Structures are given as C-alpha cells and as structure tokens.
Amino acid sequence: MGTPSFAVPALQALHAEYGVSCVVTVPDKPSGRGLRLTQSAIKEKSTHLGIHTILQPEKLTDPAFIEQLQSIHPDIICVIAFRILPARVYSTARLGAFNVHASLLPKYRGAAPINHAIINGEKETGVTSFLLNDVVDTGSILHQIRYPVPPGCTAGELYDALQPLAAQCAVETTGLLLAGTAKPRVQEEVLASPAHKVFRETSQISWERPTQTVSNFIHGLSPVPCAWTLWNNQILKIFRVTPAQAPCRHGEWTIQNRELFIGCSDGAVRIDEVQLPGKKRMNTANMLLGYRGASSGICTTKVNT
Template sequence: MESKELKIVFMGTPEFAVPSLDKLIETGYRVVGVITATDKMGGRGGKKLLESPVKKAAVRLGIPVLQPKNLKESDFQEALRALGADLQIVVAFRMLPAAVWQMPRLGTFNLHGSLLPRYRGAAPINWAVINGDRETGATTFFIRQEIDTGDVLLQHRMPIGENETAGDVHDRMMVEGAELVVDTVRLIESGDYTLRKQDDAQATPAPKIHRETCRIDWHRPVGEVHNFVRGLSPWPAAWTTLDGNQLKIIRSRAETRSQTLPPGTVIVEDNELKVACTGGNLIVEEVQLAGRKRMSTGDFLRGDSISAGQVLE
C-alpha cells in the first residue's frame, strides 16, 4: 500500500504531540482526522477560549477535528468509524476504550516517553530525571487494555545530560519522537516486523506528579536534590519556603564537598546562591518567588530577597 492510500487518525492534545502530526503530513501520509481534548475557558479571569496545541495544528493543516467529551459515546465512535482509518496513532492523549483502539484494521499504536517497560505511567520523563538516569528514550507499541503494556514496535534511545531538566529532555524527545512515529508507520505499512513483548518483571512506575509532593528535602544528598529540581523543571517545579513564602527552584547544579552547615542554609559566594545539603551544596541558577516571574539568581540576589545564613525549609 502506498503512503498516500493509508488513512490515519491521529490522537493527541499537548505541544509534545504537534511535531509528530506535522511530520506525518510532511512525509506525505494522509491524516483523515484528529482527535483531541475539548476547548476550555482559561487565561486571565477564565474568559478566554483555549484550544489544544494539537487542535491548532490540525486547523492549520486543514485536517478535520473531533473533540469528544466521552470516548465511549456512540455518536463519537460512529463519527470515528466514518473516517475509515486503517491505522490510529496516539501521542500524549488519554486512555482509550477497547472499542476505539480495536477499530482500525492495522491497529492503534502509542508513542511513550520512556524505554518501556521502564516508567509506565503519566510522567516518564520526569521520573527518569528525578532518579538520575543517564539514558531514556521513546517507545512505540500497540495499545492494549492495560496501560503502557502493549507489544513493542520500535525504540529510540536518548542520553540525559547531568544538568538537563525534564523540560530539556521533553523538547528533544518531542522532535526525535516524531521521527520514531513516522518510522513506525513505515514499519507497519511494510507488514514486515516482529513485535517484542514487554517483560513485566522489569517494569517501573511513573505516576502523575502533584504539586504538594514537590517540596525539597534539604537533608537529602546534594545529587538527589539536584535531580529532584531538574526532574520537576519547568513544571510543576520543586519548591521550598523562604520567610514563609514559596520559592520555586527551576535550575541548579550540584557541588559535592564536605558540609558542616545545617541543611537548607543559604550561602552567597561570588554572586552565586548556594544551599547546604547533605554532602555538598546546591548551586541555584534560576528561581521564582510566589506571584513573581522566573529570574536568574543574579537578579534575585540583587533584589535583597535573600541573604546568607537564612534557612530554607
């Protein structure tokens, strides 16, 4: 079957999914429909209609869009069936009912941001960075009912730099993942591939991250604190308290050295902001006070908001 004959339905919502959709069109594939989240009210005062990045991309590309509230609704499933897709592709969408993922004759595959079976769940990039992994990657697999457990089609490995944030890795992965999506479509199209079952014994979780669990524990080893900060950057961001106010730490570096100061103690040296941890100091490079914009630590120090000897909690 030639590329132009293969009919694809694409499902996704955030910016992470947009390069994959763009790459499919650029490569010449026929995307007959896009499924994405419903529009929401937001912005200042909640008065602005917000469309998902994938919807905006679909409109730009002239692709029909469906925005179901409930994927189990018969009207939606009839509309989806009417598109006549041979293949469905899921990139950063929500869990699908069996009636949806079983619909196309060639199946439905998902792009996941880890080297499955590691980091099954909602936040694979964050947890790989938080845990100090030096490598991650992306996986395409055929969907089945249990989340992130389907048979693997292709994988692409990516290094993680020692100071890279989850946001840095995310931005690289959404581009490299788009290439993997197209490679996977070509593979399925050829019919010449072998699926690899996941080893459940090697599986690790990547649960959704909540703001309330992002508080920094300054008693932990400095390397772990650094990984925690970068694994939660840029969102929802690791935080501590300064004079009772929340202070988010967006970027940092780890300085390993003997440490006698109490954990959380602020150190100011050569216009650098450091915080004492177990086994060293966290060098803070970018911060955000509650209700303020993000700023470099140089600007933060010039604002007299913090001084040496204070203790962050």
C-alpha cells in the first residue's frame, strides 16, 4: 500500500522477490490545466509490472473495500508513504502488517521525517519497519537500516538516497515474517520525537540564527516547500547554501564577485541556488547576470509597500 515515488522501488523489489497479489493506492485525481485524471506513481508501476488487482478506495473504512481485501487473504501487508490504516484493514494480514518509515524510529514520528533529520543536523538517519497498530508510527520495530547523512545534503537528495534502503528494508522484513523469525521490539518512548508536516508559511528564514542552523534549515526544506527570504522586496526561494565569511551582520546581504552572501549570527552563507517569482530555479551567478540593483541591503521580514 502506497502512493508516491518513494514507494516504487519497494514495490518493484517485493514483486520481484515474492510476488505482489494486490496494490492499494489513492484514486486517480484531476491534474494540470486540462484536469486530466492522473494515476499515482504506485498505480503506474503496478500496471507496468502486470499486477492486475489494484484497489483505490476513497475511504479505507469502506465496507466494500474491506470485503475485497479480505477476499484476497493477504499473508503480509506492507505500507509505505500511505494513509493511516484502520485496524479492520491491517488485521486482515495473516502474518502481519508493517510500515516502512524514513527515520530511525522512535526518532521523527510523523509526516516529514526526512525534512526534520536535515533541519536538526542529524549525522545519521535511515529506515525502519514496524508493526502497525492504532497509534501512528509507534508499533514494535521489526528491522532498521542506517544511513550516514552526507554534509550539505538536502531533503530531496536524502529522499532519493533512502528509496533503495526502504526497498531493501521491505524485502528483508517480509522475509523475516514469512520465516517466522521476526523479533519485534517495543519503541523507547523516551527517545521519541515528532516530525510534523512542513509548510511554506513556516519556511521563512531567521537570519539571526547561527550559520550551521540556517544552512540545515534551508537544506531541510529543499526542494519543497523551500525556505525563503525577502530580498530586494520580493520573495527569494533558496535551495542551497554554503557557510562562508562575509562582511555583513545577520539579515544583511552583499554581492561580491557575482556571489550573494547573507549574514547570520556568527558568520554568513553564500547563496548557491535560488528562484525568484515567475522564474526558474537557477544558480545565483545566473540570477545576478545583468543585475543592476544595489550591491548590499537587508532581508526584510515583510514586503515594503
């Protein structure tokens, strides 16, 4: 059961290793200017793999859907990046139902574990499989795979890096359940931390923070929802930065040799990748080509009218 591209490698791996008899994903949704119905990444891949039973319930509590699922008699249910399953759904699995989560649980329970791992400067993260229960991301742990976070890694890059690990984790967890050798261990609540969903409204950069904190914040929100600041009285999305030294206090910006620097509490960052309203994402040097404005200023907190 899943929806986005993150779950696709796991679907491929599980189907190749064990055979997937049924896929559950979201209904097709209107998208684009023509509002054409668009399939989820999981449905597209399932069709390509020749998986014929694809269920797309509007509600997971729909009795007709639950009856269909029960008629399949699933041995195992694997969930990746999907909705919260009611007990009537996950209890249909004979050997167990598990979720693969993109963190080392109990750290970063919630919708945005990858973002928060980067924002908090974690040196290591990974993926965890756990048995489903009635409380989100709290079930007993079945398997974990660790991954060292490269310096300067963005959330988007970590998302891509964890996909094959999630697939590996799904296959290995399925093997444990089939063999009857899984050893579930209860999560330690004292180590638990939340990973709430991130929004554009809370993604404005606070330049009075230390350089590393600012860098982590920017990279943890890249590419979406994307950290932003007000530069030259317009919203500047910032995707990537490099810690640097520049003669500017926190919130001040300066342009030197076609490079843009913005000050933090203990130094500065060089702004490497940006996007202005109505423009494409680009490196800062390209943005500054033909720029004839001021060479320094202050990142305001509100648009001046």
